Amino acid sequence: MSKKVIMTQEDIRRTLARIAHEIIERNEAIENVVLVGMHTRGVPLAKRLAANIEHFAGVKIPLGTLDISLYRDDLSSLNLQPVVKQTDIPVSVDGKSIVLVDDVLFTGRSIRAAMDALTDLGRPRLIHLAVLVDRGHRELPIRADYVGKNIPSSRHEEIQVNLEETDGVDEVAIIAVPVAKEG
Amino acid sequence: MMKSLFIQGGRVIDPSQGIDETGSLLITEGKISWLGKGEATPPQPDYDVLHAQGLVVCPGFVDLHCHLRQPGFEDKETIATGTRAAARGGFTTVCCMPNTEPPLDNQTAVEFVKSKAASEGVVRVLPIGCISKGRKGQELAEMGELALAGVIAFSDDGEPALNSHLMRQALAYSYAFDLPVIDHCEDRALTESGQMNEGVISTKLGLRGIPNAAEEIMVARDLALAQLTGARLHIAHTTTEGSVDLIRRAKEMGVKVTAEVTPHHLTLTEERVIGYNTNAKVNPPLRTKRDIQALIQGLNDNTIDIIATDHAPHTEADKLCEFDLAPFGISGFETALGSLMSLVHDREISLVTLVAKLTYEPARIIGNKYGRLGTLATGTSADVTIFDPALEWVVDTKVFASKGRNTPLAGERLKGKVMATISQGRLAYKDDSITIKES
Amino acid sequence: MKTSQRKDNPTLQIKPKVSETTSMWRHHHILDVDDFTQEEIELVFHTTQVMKEVMSRPIKRVPALRGKTIITLFYEPSTRTRLSFELAAKNLGADVANLSASVSSVAKGESLVDTLSTLQALGADIVVMRHPQSGAPYIAAKYIEASIINAGDGWHAHPTQALLDLYTIYEHKGSLNGLKAVIIGDIMHSRVARSNMWSLTTMGAEVTLCCPPTLLPVGLSGQHRHLPSVSIQPNIELALDGADMVMALRLQLERQQSGLLPSIREYIQLYQLTEARLARAKPDALVFHPGPVNEGIEISPAVAHGPQSVINEQVANGVAVRMALLYLLAGSQKQ
Numbered sequence: 028m029s030k031k032v033i034m035t036q037e038d039i040r041r042t043l044a045r046i047a048h049e050i051i052e053r054n055e056a057i058e059n060v061v062l063v064g065m066h067t068r069g070v071p072l073a074k075r076l077a078a079n080i081e082h083f084a085g086v087k088i089p090l091g092t093l094d095i096s097l098y099r100d101d102l103s104s105l106n107l108q109p110v111v112k113q114t115d116i117p118v119s120v121d122g123k124s125i126v127l128v129d130d131v132l133f134t135g136r137s138i139r140a141a142m143d144a145l146t147d148l149g150r151p152r153l154i155h156l157a158v159l160v161d162r163g164h165r166e167l168p169i170r171a172d173y174v175g176k177n178i179p180s181s182r183h184e185e186i187q188v189n190l191e192e193t194d195g196v197d198e199v200a201i202i203a204v205p206v207a208k209e210g
Numbered sequence: 211m212m213k214s215l216f217i218q219g220g221r222v223i224d225p226s227q228g229i230d231e232t233g234s235l236l237i238t239e240g241k242i243s244w245l246g247k248g249e250a251t252p253p254q255p256d257y258d259v260l261h262a263q264g265l266v267v268c269p270g271f272v273d274l275h276c277h278l279r280q281p282g283f284e285d286k287e288t289i290a291t292g293t294r295a296a297a298r299g300g301f302t303t304v305c306c307m308p309n310t311e312p313p314l315d316n317q318t319a320v321e322f323v324k325s326k327a328a329s330e331g332v333v334r335v336l337p338i339g340c341i342s343k344g345r346k347g348q349e350l351a352e353m354g355e356l357a358l359a360g361v362i363a364f365s366d367d368g369e370p371a372l373n374s375h376l377m378r379q380a381l382a383y384s385y386a387f388d389l390p391v392i393d394h395c396e397d398r399a400l401t402e403s404g405q406m407n408e409g410v411i412s413t414k415l416g417l418r419g420i421p422n423a424a425e426e427i428m429v430a431r432d433l434a435l436a437q438l439t440g441a442r443l444h445i446a447h448t449t450t451e452g453s454v455d456l457i458r459r460a461k462e463m464g465v466k467v468t469a470e471v472t473p474h475h476l477t478l479t480e481e482r483v484i485g486y487n488t489n490a491k492v493n494p495p496l497r498t499k500r501d502i503q504a505l506i507q508g509l510n511d512n513t514i515d516i517i518a519t520d521h522a523p524h525t526e527a528d529k530l531c532e533f534d535l536a537p538f539g540i541s542g543f544e545t546a547l548g549s550l551m552s553l554v555h556d557r558e559i560s561l562v563t564l565v566a567k568l569t570y571e572p573a574r575i576i577g578n579k580y581g582r583l584g585t586l587a588t589g590t591s592a593d594v595t596i597f598d599p600a601l602e603w604v605v606d607t608k609v610f611a612s613k614g615r616n617t618p619l620a621g622e623r624l625k626g627k628v629m630a631t632i633s634q635g636r637l638a639y640k641d642d643s644i645t646i647k648e649s
Numbered sequence: 650m651k652t653s654q655r656k657d658n659p660t661l662q663i664k665p666k667v668s669e670t671t672s673m674w675r676h677h678h679i680l681d682v683d684d685f686t687q688e689e690i691e692l693v694f695h696t697t698q699v700m701k702e703v704m705s706r707p708i709k710r711v712p713a714l715r716g717k718t719i720i721t722l723f724y725e726p727s728t729r730t731r732l733s734f735e736l737a738a739k740n741l742g743a744d745v746a747n748l749s750a751s752v753s754s755v756a757k758g759e760s761l762v763d764t765l766s767t768l769q770a771l772g773a774d775i776v777v778m779r780h781p782q783s784g785a786p787y788i789a790a791k792y793i794e795a796s797i798i799n800a801g802d803g804w805h806a807h808p809t810q811a812l813l814d815l816y817t818i819y820e821h822k823g824s825l826n827g828l829k830a831v832i833i834g835d836i837m838h839s840r841v842a843r844s845n846m847w848s849l850t851t852m853g854a855e856v857t858l859c860c861p862p863t864l865l866p867v868g869l870s871g872q873h874r875h876l877p878s879v880s881i882q883p884n885i886e887l888a889l890d891g892a893d894m895v896m897a898l899r900l901q902l903e904r905q906q907s908g909l910l911p912s913i914r915e916y917i918q919l920y921q922l923t924e925a926r927l928a929r930a931k932p933d934a935l936v937f938h939p940g941p942v943n944e945g946i947e948i949s950p951a952v953a954h955g956p957q958s959v960i961n962e963q964v965a966n967g968v969a970v971r972m973a974l975l976y977l978l979a980g981s982q983k984q
Contacts (some may be wrong), residue, residue: 330881353891408867409867409868410867410868410873410875410876411875412866412867412869413866413868413869413876414683414843414876415783415784415805415870416783416784416802416803416804416805416806416843417783417784417803417804417805419867455662481875482876485787486783486784486788530760530762530764530788531760531761531781531788532761532780532784532785533782533783533784534782534783534803535782637689
């Protein structure tokens, strides 16, 4: 197994600052934005973005968390049932500009589930997606509106996002998982 | 004329003659014609040989309590299938209870059973007659007629003899025939809708319990009546510590009582019901370790005279239902020896005691009307059981000869197996590994 | 509208230690709570909290169990429990069908096993079963492939009731450790009592049983590995001293007819949960009843409707707990 670091702590900090600026730029009525972090690592990322936005625009954006376990399309084939976590959005989503925040965008299925969950909660004005890493290999027509870094990867590679809040360190790495030899 | 059979070199255990030694025996024309010690061989040379080295050779087992279900319940068992199962279990004489349909409360019914046994049975069948007409517990059955027809005891088993007045009269009347009255001791008022032993497990499982006291009350009553009438009482399937104490005291006082215990009550506890296993549902129910200890003690000090199977077959469909709805009963012929041998292996009783409780002692209760049973004495009917005391085998109910597969021992490993059974000189059962060669 | 409903209760933020996946969940069926571990019960609490949030939304539905077929098989009439399960299943997007078997079906010759085979053929993934005889769901678990949830079998168990009772206390009190719980009434015939005894002692509560001796099953006063460890106190005043939780059980009127009680009047005199008696418990003690309530018999109307009663919360929590259990069971079907 070989590991290559793609983003350092400094890279991550600068990227999140840039995304925060982009969100401010693209949303005239910044007060209408709600940041919703997807469990697990989307949550601290959303928190950091909210702090950045408050720092740059002087506005405190509402912050929510979203669990998609109950909306997954692969529940019957997973080996173990995921533990459901709390969905907690402190304001109504009706008419709001939701920015979903996640760490890695891959097949797009989690985002599909997140959109279903959000539309069950109300009728947002729009839903945008912010991700730290886009690694390609989409299986559904989903795209991110704000991307930290594009990391083209093969299916045999694993993108590992570590954040201080959850893993003790800030780092994005790509790990090549050896392909099983044919017997 | 059938060739003689020489059973050679086994451990011959015959408590009726005080024999426990290596030896051989010869069977000629249905009788035991010769018994020899050690390497001795019989005078005439022309016989087939069954090599019994490493095996125990003893009198055929005598079962004082079983249910053959015919007439009336042939889907559960017939005399043909039941006696084949008995033979597989080493039993050469079985006494069948009269709770058939119609019940054995008259001469015709008894003769039906006897003739079926003669034509289709593979071991000796001795019927038990009813105490009361129709087993209804109200009027005495015609015990004299039944005695003449050949019953060896009277019982309403399945039902207790609830009416004390009737039980007294039954005991008194039976005195004339010198036949025992066998009672299924259960105070129905205390056991109404009971499903299993009343105790920790019945509380855990939420099932209504059958308390020890229900048996002990009737045992005490019957002992008092036996003392009053001076008649012969036999207590069926004893299961509790309290019952053993009562019987012991009564014997000390000279009451003419004998008692039996089943293999399952000696080896299995109420914990077998956990999971709602209907195959462990039996009446009287499986009790506790403490009761088992008392029963074993009772066997060893002769408070309990004999072991009897209470073989009670039911169809699979009968037992495949809610616990409350399942009938009581365990199919016991084919696992009796295997399960009892665990007591010998654990040194709770001796092998000789076990054989005595299965042969000599039950034969004593039956008496000599049908010849001397439970013995290898020369001149007596050749009823011989040969078993391997150490062979391990797994209980596979699919190969049972009995129609009843209802045993909690299904799939269990037992140590001790019947290898051959000879009933009245005919080979009634033989394990595939046993060969009989010309000499 | 807020999506979260949190009471102003600092202890409620207790997060039971759960990992990312439910690997500690070992149950393919929910037949009783006798062998549930503390971790499993905490997982149920955690999942129930999430389900309560779902139920507070305008659209109380998630697609987690979409495509699953859940059939309720009730041999005893019960509007509330069945409705609770039905709503729970529908909230998770499952398809639900109800079968009311009755004693007459049995009389017509259709055995339990026959009925279960039919359900299997109809593609049931989960069967919710209530039956008047103890042990019936165990037959179901042995003979069909569907997961079985026991909605009450005879006197034996009512696991989902015990879990929702437990959750209700948990919501109020946080931990159950050291809590004094008193169960009053016909313990002998009560599946609710049996299941609660197990679940409460597993979570560290101290359980006292209070009832006429004729309604107490044998074996509970000693220490046996097959039974939970409880105390017995036939005097209601003494039993209630310092209690944190009081559960009154329904008294079936036929108990008097079967000779177990001299009269209902005497039962009321000795065992009814009244305000005066409740005052001996802690001031913040909670009053439970599995329902339906015989007001004026095992519990006075004042207590049943009083400020300490959580009877309505039990019902509300019932749907959320059952949603949690269905979700966890659906996961176990792959293992």
